[in-house]
Amino acid sequence: MIGKRISELRKEKGLSQTRLSEMAEISRSQICRYENGKQDPDFSTVVRIAKALEVSVNSLLMGPEADKVITEEDIRFALSSGDKPITPAQYEEVKNFARYIQERDNNNGNK
16 A cells, blocks of 8 residues: 555656655665565655655555545534534534543543
8 A cells, every 4th residue: 555655646746766765765676665565664764755755644654635634614514414504502512522532532641
């Protein structure tokens, strides 16, 4: 999966394997191995490749949707039932519950 993403992003940026390898400070043969799925890069290499490709590590690992920002409108739409939107009070209750979950997890060390 990551090799395919590296290849896609490299081509989108108009970069050769050689140029990406120079930018990420790794060998061209390593780029080739990653793109062909023969080897997966370690985390520090993923970071260097992401930086060279000017994308986030999330986007490199998980695809372009990984960086999508969820808006209030997205949340309201997801919580609506058909054509009936949620009320402002319901939306506030959902936000309060989300804060509760975050605080609970932070207190349990599950950040």
